[in-house]
Amino acid sequence: MRWENLTSDSEHSRADAALFGADAVTTRTFDTPEFRGITFHEIRARSIINRVPAVSRMSFQWTVNPYRGCSHACVYCFARKTHSYLDLDTGLGFDSQIVVKINAPELLRRQLGSRRWQGEHIAMGTNVDCYQRAEGRYRLMPGIIAALRDHANPFSILTKGTLILRDLELIKQAARVTDVGISVSVGFTEQELWRTVEPGTPAPERRLEVVRTFGDHGIGCGVLMAPVIPFLSDSPAQLRATVRAIAASGATSVTPLVLHLRPGAREWFMAWLGQHHPHLVARYERLYAAGSYAPKWYQRRITRQVHELAEEYGIGPTRAGTSRRISPPEPAPEPPVAGPTQLSLL
Numbered sequence: 001m002r003w004e005n006l007t008s009d010s011e012h013s014r015a016d017a018a019l020f021g022a023d024a025v026t027t028r029t030f031d032t033p034e035f036r037g038i039t040f041h042e043i044r045a046r047s048i049i050n051r052v053p054a055v056s057r058m059s060f061q062w063t064v065n066p067y068r069g070c071s072h073a074c075v076y077c078f079a080r081k082t083h084s085y086l087d088l089d090t091g092l093g094f095d096s097q098i099v100v101k102i103n104a105p106e107l108l109r110r111q112l113g114s115r116r117w118q119g120e121h122i123a124m125g126t127n128v129d130c131y132q133r134a135e136g137r138y139r140l141m142p143g144i145i146a147a148l149r150d151h152a153n154p155f156s157i158l159t160k161g162t163l164i165l166r167d168l169e170l171i172k173q174a175a176r177v178t179d180v181g182i183s184v185s186v187g188f189t190e191q192e193l194w195r196t197v198e199p200g201t202p203a204p205e206r207r208l209e210v211v212r213t214f215g216d217h218g219i220g221c222g223v224l225m226a227p228v229i230p231f232l233s234d235s236p237a238q239l240r241a242t243v244r245a246i247a248a249s250g251a252t253s254v255t256p257l258v259l260h261l262r263p264g265a266r267e268w269f270m271a272w273l274g275q276h277h278p279h280l281v282a283r284y285e286r287l288y289a290a291g292s293y294a295p296k297w298y299q300r301r302i303t304r305q306v307h308e309l310a311e312e313y314g315i316g317p318t319r320a321g322t323s324r325r326i327s328p329p330e331p332a333p334e335p336p337v338a339g340p341t342q343l344s345l346l
Helices: 011-016 078-084 092-096 104-112 134-138 141-150 162-175 191-197 204-216 236-248 265-276 278-287 296-312
Strands: 026-030 038-043 049-051 062-064 097-101 122-124 155-159 180-185 221-228 254-258 322-324
Touching: 038 134, 049 104, 078 092, 078 265, 092 097, 097 134, 104 141, 141 162, 155 162, 162 180, 162 204, 180 204, 191 265, 204 221, 204 236, 221 236, 221 296, 236 254, 236 296, 254 296, 265 278
Parallel strands: 038 097, 062 122, 122 155, 155 180, 180 221, 221 254
Antiparallel strands: 026 038, 049 062, 180 322
């Protein structure tokens, strides 16, 4: 792998110095029921707050990603291409070769304390899920959230993982001093589709329980309805069933996002489609003939349908997440009260 031989004066180090130190990589393979078949590459990163490229469609400027690769194994994951930057496979390798930035919490705390850092919003879970299974072993997120809390730095988390509930108390503490946005990704509710397209994730109903639990604790939680998969989860009945379930969870918002197929993800998804739904291959080739994104007319149609259903079921303004600052419990024992601030995770 291109980053195994990094040295402070090598050509590769100029490209990757912001990611890994020269003697950073340790590879460990765990043959246990929980992690069978997964290889962890433990590295010491040199930087943990990443600037989002200006050409990106993202509305935020800064991210923190403690992991690369993801055992959720979603066949459509747009982040698959990033594994090729390290000469790792974007298919099964992305699902099983997990890069772990073991020094992420202390590195983040140091960068947040720098005079150069202006306290801007930090988004997490926008590349790979920071609450994938590896987090159960490495426990990087408690230290990351604690650092953000201690510096009163606004942040958001997008996840498919139920493990976020482990850190609920820390998130509540952070929400008392800064704006915190929590969103859960649930693109559809059909069990058969979930088992084949998102095999390493918790079931959709378990993710919606996360939404309900955060709401019960005074933190509004939005749902990113992503991806809506053409011809597999986009019928009016399917959209209705998904939005109805999201509304029942108490979500503060729902934002649809149609499947996009960037290089790296496109090849893997189309191979999966050819195996499981070969009759749809030609339709996908036509729908995505112009590039990574479905045509605007299709995206607008899905967005309109979901927004209409959200209004019908009483989900309030359609945006990707709700930020909330919870008032300190002292001196008055009043329940947390704060107004939501718009936060986009798209």
